Amino acid sequence: MSALNRRELLYATGSLLSAASMPFGVKRAQAADGAKPHFFIYAHLFFGADPSYLLDARPLALTKAGKMQNFTGVEPEPWVGANGTTALMSSVAAPLKEFKDMISVVNGCVMSAGFDGHEQNQSFIFTGSPFGGTSFIPQLNAAAPLALDAVMTSQLFGVSVANDGGTLTLDAGGLSTLGAAFAGASPLDLGHPTAKFLMAAMDTAGAGNGALSIGSQAMKKSFVSASSLSEQLKLLKFETPTTFDPMTGNPIFTVPLGFQLIEQFFRRGLSRSIVYNVFGNYDVHDNNACKAQPATFAKTVEEIVALIKFLKATPFDEATGQSMLDVTTILVGSEFTRTMRQLFVSSIEETGTDHNPLSNSFLLLGKGIKGGQVVGEGDMRAVDAEGNLTDVSGAHKSHDQQMIKIMGKPFDYETMKPLSVLPETYDVAQYLGFNAVANTLLDVFGVPSEAGPRRRFTAGGAVIPSLKPLIA
Amino acid sequence: MIRLIVLALAVLVGGCRTTQDTGGFELKANGNSVGQFMGLDAVSKTISSRMLKQEGFQAQNFSLRRYLPGNNFGFGSGDLGELLGQYVVVNGNGEFKNGTPNAMNMSLWYLVMNRLATDVATVCLPESALPVTPVPAPVTEFSLAGIPNVPFTEAFEKKVKTMCAWPAEDAKKEETMLAYWTAIMGFQAPKAVFKAWRDWFLAEPSFAALPPEAAVREMTVAIFLQPHFLLSK
Numbered sequence: 001m002s003a004l005n006r007r008e009l010l011y012a013t014g015s016l017l018s019a020a021s022m023p024f025g026v027k028r029a030q031a032a033d034g035a036k037p038h039f040f041i042y043a044h045l046f047f048g049a050d051p052s053y054l055l056d057a058r059p060l061a062l063t064k065a066g067k068m069q070n071f072t073g074v075e076p077e078p079w080v081g082a083n084g085t086t087a088l089m090s091s092v093a094a095p096l097k098e099f100k101d102m103i104s105v106v107n108g109c110v111m112s113a114g115f116d117g118h119e120q121n122q123s124f125i126f127t128g129s130p131f132g133g134t135s136f137i138p139q140l141n142a143a144a145p146l147a148l149d150a151v152m153t154s155q156l157f158g159v160s161v162a163n164d165g166g167t168l169t170l171d172a173g174g175l176s177t178l179g180a181a182f183a184g185a186s187p188l189d190l191g192h193p194t195a196k197f198l199m200a201a202m203d204t205a206g207a208g209n210g211a212l213s214i215g216s217q218a219m220k221k222s223f224v225s226a227s228s229l230s231e232q233l234k235l236l237k238f239e240t241p242t243t244f245d246p247m248t249g250n251p252i253f254t255v256p257l258g259f260q261l262i263e264q265f266f267r268r269g270l271s272r273s274i275v276y277n278v279f280g281n282y283d284v285h286d287n288n289a290c291k292a293q294p295a296t297f298a299k300t301v302e303e304i305v306a307l308i309k310f311l312k313a314t315p316f317d318e319a320t321g322q323s324m325l326d327v328t329t330i331l332v333g334s335e336f337t338r339t340m341r342q343l344f345v346s347s348i349e350e351t352g353t354d355h356n357p358l359s360n361s362f363l364l365l366g367k368g369i370k371g372g373q374v375v376g377e378g379d380m381r382a383v384d385a386e387g388n389l390t391d392v393s394g395a396h397k398s399h400d401q402q403m404i405k406i407m408g409k410p411f412d413y414e415t416m417k418p419l420s421v422l423p424e425t426y427d428v429a430q431y432l433g434f435n436a437v438a439n440t441l442l443d444v445f446g447v448p449s450e451a452g453p454r455r456r457f458t459a460g461g462a463v464i465p466s467l468k469p470l471i472a
Numbered sequence: 473m474i475r476l477i478v479l480a481l482a483v484l485v486g487g488c489r490t491t492q493d494t495g496g497f498e499l500k501a502n503g504n505s506v507g508q509f510m511g512l513d514a515v516s517k518t519i520s521s522r523m524l525k526q527e528g529f530q531a532q533n534f535s536l537r538r539y540l541p542g543n544n545f546g547f548g549s550g551d552l553g554e555l556l557g558q559y560v561v562v563n564g565n566g567e568f569k570n571g572t573p574n575a576m577n578m579s580l581w582y583l584v585m586n587r588l589a590t591d592v593a594t595v596c597l598p599e600s601a602l603p604v605t606p607v608p609a610p611v612t613e614f615s616l617a618g619i620p621n622v623p624f625t626e627a628f629e630k631k632v633k634t635m636c637a638w639p640a641e642d643a644k645k646e647e648t649m650l651a652y653w654t655a656i657m658g659f660q661a662p663k664a665v666f667k668a669w670r671d672w673f674l675a676e677p678s679f680a681a682l683p684p685e686a687a688v689r690e691m692t693v694a695i696f697l698q699p700h701f702l703l704s705k
Contacts, residue, residue: 147576148575200672201668212703214703219578423485
């Protein structure tokens, strides 16, 4: 027997807010329980991964000619798209074959051609500009907004996003505590007099055009959304680990915590998107790290396969039989690819690789994506008998005088096919760029143009078309 | 009647304006920046400097984090306080994150400010009035056990206790309520905001019937969650 202290008494007896509140009914996917639940995952291969170990490989002839490293030592095999365009698959990526009909590949995708830095090209993925701006990912939530635009489980180096107000950035360990934070808390009842007063106060403060007013408007909107969100958060439940890594002390989960987050946040309709980094030693300027890429990418492929299998096996809605994969669009990629080799090393065996924004490769699959397609193609695909590269344009040479960077081929947006022409000058409008992928995703999510402005070739240029062959 | 007038005023001043609805709050709207939450550290410091004793380690290191659970698994930062708006260092660059109001940080602000307001309201409960009952099992996974009481200053406790006379007329005097408002809000808000707060609590019938600790709790929450208290200008 012991006396309650004052705090415990007040908590135990409850407040007016809790006493007057009705328990909030909880539904699965509260905000997404209309006709079209649709979520997005971007798995970002952090920092500058080389897709020649995935689905944009090159023949071993280039390695034998000393043009390009390939530490698998295995001839890549064709990955033929249902639309007739072919990519080459590294032996390391072979486990992806199981999902060939559902995966579409975008190769030869030009990034921020004038910048080689990680941060500029990561910014380019998110915002279409090497200097940052409006990210397409929050825009995916514009058509029928869920409480959160996106959850990011780690920071992205140097990316400046203007519209990240609805994006929650916290590591998985922190996110997993949300349920505990809200458990037992009083519901936010919008009908309660104090809540009504606060909303009126936010409206009053929101009457002007200054920062406080605009913040107050956002606060009022958020306060209304918080009412249901906080009740949903109470239901978050994560596996309690019982085993721990003896070296790091980190917990070992039977289902990776990141996958648990995806399931919990999407099933409850809490967030439209989840962005997470796939960590690996991708930034292989160093020869030893470069040599280790077959092992590095074997693990990457294992993670991608595990994600697909998890989403496929996890029900989203038992009533309709939909799996998580049925309601999720997935993009896998990195900010740029890598040079084929470094100069000034004695042999191709001694090389590391540097940054290359002139070409990139992305995998797309899931809801709204027509699988089995290959769109776009990079150059430097063959060497002649003397070991010289045969398909390098003047436009390419203007950006890569050392001839060590694969570049996207010119692309025909009418036929959606790569062109074999070798232009002398570079015109961004004639190439497949990541902005086309971003615009495709906005279309896949049914985002009206006014809610999610489409990206352009350049400032003031025409809107870059969506990749229609990829849209189911 | 007064309540209706207050509501009508609120509508006249702010109700005609539509809120920004961009499917994600832009950092700029109408060419102006969005006022962000000042963040966990700044608000904790404000509360500490206005309401708490400054001597002792606990007081000097007061943080609203005390109302949030720690990391369950012991890896990553696991710091939910980051979601209330906080400077984080990303590869050497300091950036203020999670400051723009969204449903998540608003939920957390609501949570921590309600818990702090509950602590403030305990001042209204005399020790002698506490019943001798078994301590109930924690109702939440987040046990409050072991967290020491917040060390309010005597001056602040005195102002709270004056309000604890609620619903007696002494607690409803303008100077009493203004002193309490100012003890928390300082001079961050225009006088009209205080007036709207006071008028609301005087006019709302359900507040008149509340026991003092509950009334103080509601009035305190209604200050803590004001845009003028939480948002940068």
